[in-house]
Amino acid sequence: MRLTVVGNPANRRVRSFTEAALAAGLDRPAVLPWRDVLAGAAPPESGLLRIDSPGEDAEVDVLLRGPGARAARDGEILGFAAAHAGMVAAATRIASGGAEPLNDPADIAVLCDKRDCHARLAAAGIPVPEALPPVHGYAQLRAAMAEARWSRVFVKPAHGSSASGVLALAVAPGGRIRAVTPVELTPDGLFNSLRLSAYTTEAEVATIVDRLAPDGLHVERWLPKATLGDRVVDLRVVVIAGRPTHAVVRSSRSPLTNLHLGNARGDLAALRAAAGPAAWSAAMATCERVAARFPGSLHVGVDLMFLSGWRRHAVAEVNAFGDLIPGVLSEGGRDTYAEEIHALVSGRWRACVR
């Protein structure tokens, strides 16, 4: 079994996957750096092809956004749509040489566009928060919210990852407005911070939304999440070869649960106890159904929330590169990368798709 990994060689994702392959007795996977892919490297002609995240590399980011792109400053929100287009084009090309992709570029394209992903899940009857029709600016956003009679929404850049550029926006009569977001509004542009800010003036919120809008927005109803202790919680569930194998609880005292925002991993046993066996099983079944909508993907990372009261759940996001959850083991004692390798070696992956 010959494996090629497209990734950023210094990134821990690539290192961890490589280690998992070696630990399983496989040959060391060939690493095909994203920067080489974007410089026109030839696609592999055989074997299996893993495509991993191009993120966390400033040089790769510039290359993804294409000729004439300038480097983003640290944390800067810049050119999400161009980066997405560049990634999809490059992934498609590199998967066209004959190697069998472990994540189909067509799946990646959908997974990395929150509008398309939401539409695919909704069409399959998978529970997702309702979404607004496309909006292209703040005024249109407010009009669509009023039309839907929603006071609370998540505004997400269509191609953002993690919580990048996301706003938890609440409005109330009397012109009151509050947006909680990692976005820092500066005269120089928009930046993601590791700390959340709350904007309470319409002018600030409108400026942020209008600056994000040209790269595409996806707006969903903000559904209150279930709580454990004094925090709201949701789950990252990694589904590998069709089965939910790893789950991590993300808990927060803010509406955004992403772990890099100072939030804590929560207690999975406590969450399962609070949800109860029926609700837990239903949620895991939903994760399987999500993965089944992306049959060309060995793994997907499903962000699943139980709604306030625990009776219902919904899928908030699905991540093409959502398998980086260090230290979390499957029932078989494997981390996500080892589980992926195991699915390949045992034939579970092929059995799953064919």
Added chain:
Amino acid sequence: MTFNDHYETFDGLRVVEFPLEGPLPEVTGPVAWRVAHWDVGDEAEGRVSAEFTAVLDRFVDLAGAETTHLVIGAWGYAAVNVAPLEHFAALAPRLPRLRALFFGDVTFDECEISWMKVGDVSRLLAAYPALEVLRVRGGEEFGFSPVRHERLRDLAVESGGLPKVFLDAVLASELPALTGLELWLGVEDYGGDITPADLASILAGSAFPGLRRLGLRNAEHANAIAAAVAGAPVVQQLAELALSMGTFDDEGVGALLAGQPLTHLDALDLHFHFMTGEGSASIVAALPGVRVDVSDPQLTGGPHAGRRYTKVSE
């Protein structure tokens, strides 16, 4: 406990969610039922959510006669739908055994707390003369009128900014059975304008002579509150004191340790604080035999280093 909680227990009983559909779940032993319905379409400004009251009415139909403990959660979108106080008051004959009520268990994920439209919660006491425990949470239009209530044992008022007019109405009330009082003072930006001087009659022990448990929590000026408490006569009659969830730091420790003895307390709650390790160690060491809660330190050098804020200030 914070605004972020849906309380898992209330007045010692496990909280069980009343389902929006189907029969009452089977439970063993007494429980606190929780009734909420955030997912409503009728976000008509200033109206009570008819969808919420339908759920509440169905609950009362099924379990009203036996219910002793009740938690009222989101009544629609609480920034738009006003709290159904009158509706709830009118249900009193059908909730004859109600003894403990938490009105307003709404999280930040359901409504900005400072936007919650609650109204005059003394209405609940007037309607339920047998109530022994009342916990309320509110933001906007959060009020109280002087009442006389013979049975109320515990009153807790949760807010991100409690106005002095609210406190004054509580102080003007006659609550002869009151042994527990918890006030979340909050921050000025959200209307919290209570100073230690405003608390004088509580601290003197004259406002509520039977007081055994006092919480002055979530305070923007927690050290000043601590300094006032350190010399307050009421402390000698207390078994439990809470100065938690505010900006309490080593200055507050100094004030408490320089004041009257606190070793008679059963519990001193200081959780969510800005003490240094030395500060929290010194207060724990000074109070052997007292359960001192110094958990959840905020001086972690983490992303919020340098900022001081109360736990609930939104």
